Amino acid sequence: MLNKLRELFKESFFYGIGNFLTKASGLYLLPLYSTYLSKEEIGLMGLYETAFFFLMAIAAWGTKSGFTRWYNEMKTRQDRQSLFFTTYAFNVVSNTIGVVLTALILFNLNVFETEGSERIIPYFCLAGLFRLLYDVPFIMLRVQQKAFKQTSYQTLSIAFTILFTFYQLEVENNGFEGIYIGQLMANGLTFLVTLPLIIKSCHFRFKSKLLGEMIRYGYPLAISNVLLHVLAISDRYILEAYYSLADVGSYSVATKVTNLLQFLVMGTFITSYTYQYYKSLNEEDNSRYHIKIFSYFMLFMVLAGIAITYFAKEIIFIIMAGKVEYFDAIPVIPFLMVGLIFSGMQQVFKLPLTKAKLTRLISIVTIGAGALNVGLNFLVIPQFGKEGAAVTTAITQLTAALCFLYQSRKIEGTQYEWRKIALLLTLGIVFCGGFFLIPSFSIVVDILIKIGLLALFILCLFVFNFFEPIEKQRITEAWLKWNKPRAIIDNIKSLNKK
Known part of the structure; x- marks a missing residue:
């Protein structure tokens, strides 16, 4: 179990670097945005982001989830390359169709009624298409557990985004339109950089039967992903309807601060753990390992969530270039943080369901949660505004987590350390x-x-015996290993060695 923990930590470390750089780029870009954009335009940018995530979730018809699930079941290298080619070719076609339909919807329904939208929408859609075209190669590297290589590509993409966004806003002075011109340039160049990897990973044999199986497996997950984005979309649109884009802007800032937990802890863990979980599908029972991993996951989520909440004011002051009018986002953050922690629990509870290919069940639960969230938003937001939106999100995420836990226990019956989990949540x-x-x-x-x-x-965790004696010993050993600057550098270098 110790070796698997070390491997999980190593993979999470490199994914964490990529996620940190992604968030660090946001720390640089947000002050730039706040300098050149109004509070209303920042709120509008949040709506464009939700439109892209909606496109990303549904355009591939769930084949990305199927690719992740089937990759390690392919027995030969040629079979895996055929699987990649099949998945990628289908994604090129489906993503192109999805982008065209998105452009038509945004143009004809005039969803975002703002000046210059007829120029912004084409840049937004083309930037989104190039972003989707290098998504499958990134997923392949994660499935192969090549965290260092995937993080290198991701870092390059982030550097392009910062460079071209700065150029468009600072040099060309293109304002809101320049954001999406910069994204188009950055995503297009990233696609060209990944093109050799894409060609090298293909065996030009199209597996139509397997594609059908992947779609049947993954499409319910795609629907559930769409509903997950409804959790993010409905509150912002209802806020805009009852209040203003300025309130949407504050709520978006609160979401970005809260998502530090997603980038630094939750996303890195889930990425590493999911692919490790799929890789060990046919191994003997590792229930003890999964139980301890969940406890550690909850520990880091709660600890990081508290830290981010404590320093929210300082974080907002930095990322919004000292503009104190965004401090009204601070009371929203604790409620969003609770919801995000429940969302992280969901990701773990869903894995046994995906293992058993019960993706329709996942879709049903998520659709129900999405409907509950929308209903609660209409009831609560008109009276309680941003804070009400955050509370309804937390309630919905808790409800979905309990449903997934109930269903997953029917399959695996894993008994997590609930006393410790309750202690963490209560102390938090x-x-x-x-x-x-x-x-x-x-x-x-x-x-x-x-x-x-x-x-x-x-x-308090030590006082209330959250840690077992062997865990206290490991913590002491880790502290002795990492507590000196020179030791930190040497230990980081050793992580990339086999």
Whole structure:
């Protein structure tokens, strides 16, 4: 089990670097956006983002999920290359059709009634198409557990995005339109860089029968992904309808701050753990390993969630170039954080269902959760605004997590360490709630209080016996191994060695 934990940590580390760089690029770009864009335009950008994620979820008809599920079942290298070619060729066609339909919808229904939308929409759609064209190669590298190589490509893509966005806003002074011109240039160049990898990974044999199986497996997941995005879309559109784009802008900022948890902890873990899980489908029972992994996952999510909530004010001040009008996003963040933690639990609980190919069941649960979220949004947002939207999201995510847990226990019956999970969630709520009752003093004093509270949270875990004796020993060994700057550099270098 220890070797698998080390491998999971290594893969998560490199994915974490990529995710950190992605978020770091946002830390650079958001001040740039806030300088050249109005609060309303930042809110509009959030709506364009949801439109792209909707396209990304549905255009491939679920074949990306099927590719992930079937890849390790291919017995030869040639079979895996044929699977990649089949998946990629279908995605090129389906994504192109999806982008064209998206453009027609945005033009003809005039969804975003803003000046210059007739120029922005083509750039937005073409940038989205190029982004989709290099998505499957990135997935292949993750399935192959080549985290370092995938992170290298991702880092290059981020560098292109920062460079061309800066050029469009700072040099060309193209404003809101320049964002999507820059994205088009960056995504197009990234696609050209990945083209040799794409060609090298193809065996030009189209497996139509297998494609049909992948679509039947993955399309319910695609529908569920669409409904997941409804969780993000409905609250923003209803906020815009009852309040203003400025409120959508604040809510979008709160979401970006909260998603630090997604980028730094949840996304990196789920990415590594999912592909490790699929790779070991035919191995003997590893229930002890999965139980401990879930406890560690929850520990890091809750700890990071508390830290992000504590320092939300400082994060917003930095990423929004000191504009204090965005501080109204701070009360929203704790509720969004709770919802994101429940969302992370869902990702783990769904894995046994995907293993058993019960993707229709996943779709049914997610559709129900999406309907619940929309209904609650219409009831709550008109009266409670942004905070109400965040609370309904948390309620919906909890409901879906409980449903997936109930169904997954029928398949695997894994008994997680619920006492420890309850301890983490209870302490998390107490420490977050208590923090907002503490008055503000000065920047230095406030930061010291926050650091002290985080240290006290960790101390409480030891006091209430969250860690077993062997885990305390491993923590001590890890501290001795990583606590010196030179040791950190050497240990990071060793991670990329087999």
